[in-house]
Amino acid sequence: MSFSQALEVVIGLIFIYYVLGSVVSLVTQWINEAFETRGKSLEKHLKLIVGDKHVGDFVKLPQLEALRPIRYKNMFSFITSATEPKMLEKVPAATLVESYFDFVGLTASKKFELDELKALINAFPDSNGKTALLKWVGQGVTDVEELRKRTFTYFSGMMDQAGATFRSNARSFVIILSILLTLLLGTDSIKMAQTLWDNANLRALAVAKAEVVAQQEGADETDIETLFKDLGELDVINPGWFMNERPAGTQPTDWASFILMKMLGLGLTMAAVSQGSSFWYDLLKKIVSPARGGGDSGEEKG
Numbered sequence: 001m002s003f004s005q006a007l008e009v010v011i012g013l014i015f016i017y018y019v020l021g022s023v024v025s026l027v028t029q030w031i032n033e034a035f036e037t038r039g040k041s042l043e044k045h046l047k048l049i050v051g052d053k054h055v056g057d058f059v060k061l062p063q064l065e066a067l068r069p070i071r072y073k074n075m076f077s078f079i080t081s082a083t084e085p086k087m088l089e090k091v092p093a094a095t096l097v098e099s100y101f102d103f104v105g106l107t108a109s110k111k112f113e114l115d116e117l118k119a120l121i122n123a124f125p126d127s128n129g130k131t132a133l134l135k136w137v138g139q140g141v142t143d144v145e146e147l148r149k150r151t152f153t154y155f156s157g158m159m160d161q162a163g164a165t166f167r168s169n170a171r172s173f174v175i176i177l178s179i180l181l182t183l184l185l186g187t188d189s190i191k192m193a194q195t196l197w198d199n200a201n202l203r204a205l206a207v208a209k210a211e212v213v214a215q216q217e218g219a220d221e222t223d224i225e226t227l228f229k230d231l232g233e234l235d236v237i238n239p240g241w242f243m244n245e246r247p248a249g250t251q252p253t254d255w256a257s258f259i260l261m262k263m264l265g266l267g268l269t270m271a272a273v274s275q276g277s278s279f280w281y282d283l284l285k286k287i288v289s290p291a292r293g294g295g296d297s298g299e300e301k302g
Contacts, residue, residue: 005197011287012196012206012234013189013272014280018213019230020187020269021277024177026224031173033071039087041166045158046088049100051125059088061099067091093156097148100129100155106144117142129154178274185231186241188265189272195235206234207288213281214288 032038043055050058058064068085077083091099101107104124112120117137124130129151136150181187196203209230231237238244247258272280 005203007287008203008207009193009196011210011284012203013193014284014287015206015210015213016187016192016231016234016236017269017272017275018210018277018280018284019227020178020181020185020273021275021280023224023227024174024181024273025277026227027177028170028173032170033086036087036089037169038089038166041169042089042091042159042162043087044165045162047127049096049127049129049155049158050103051127051130054103054125054127058099058103061103063095063099063102064088064091067095091159093152093159096155096159097152100151101144101148106147112142112144114140114142174276175274179270182266182269182273184239185236186238186245186266187236187269187273188241188262189268190261190265192236192265192269199235202234209234210284210288214284216281 043059046058047055065085067090068088070083071086073082073084098107105120114137118134121130121133121137124133132154133147133151136147141147141150196206228237245258245262247254
């Protein structure tokens, strides 16, 4: 038993979590793009600004149309390179303010009389944006530039909320996919640690792969085939675990201990993978680089 051996086991586990997290991140990206979850999160907040009935016309403004992302039409479009504009996903607050003022007709003039401005705003589509403007005008703000400044602050907050909504949805996908992937592959952290501890060649392979990852400039996405190949080489994939694995004994206590340890091992993997590949990549950078620096003096990994 040695510190270097324990460190290699830790590095191996972190690398496995990184690969599993990369699989989850890749699938989450596919889901987000296929269902346009970022665009739908933004649309919910745009409806608050301009109203449910008018959001369709609002996003057709030229300055907003130009911000729509271009992606493949469907999962098979990479063959024909067929692309199309997708739902609007991000809008700078300044652009959103200009678009809104154009949409409701507040761009032309710098100054309105109070009654004139109230009448103009009352003609706007019912929305939170209209309510906010009426409140500011009711406080005596009639200068369009001052209204623009206040609207910018308001819309900035709305865009932050839209981003937070998307991240919450994406986080839910990550957690669910982490649970499903762990159960599908049977990636038990306790068993993986034991396997790495007992198998010097497997530890060396895991550390070598971790060093390659640590040398990368960033946690770049890898194709799904390569990720599963890495898992296969590390003897991690065990899809039939729930039928093949049994406790050593047949007593009820043996089964209870087996089930408890299996639940703990799978639970640890689920929690680890749900942290995301970026988290494990950063940790690999911190651990592997010093380990390599200390190992260059002649110590060989076994």
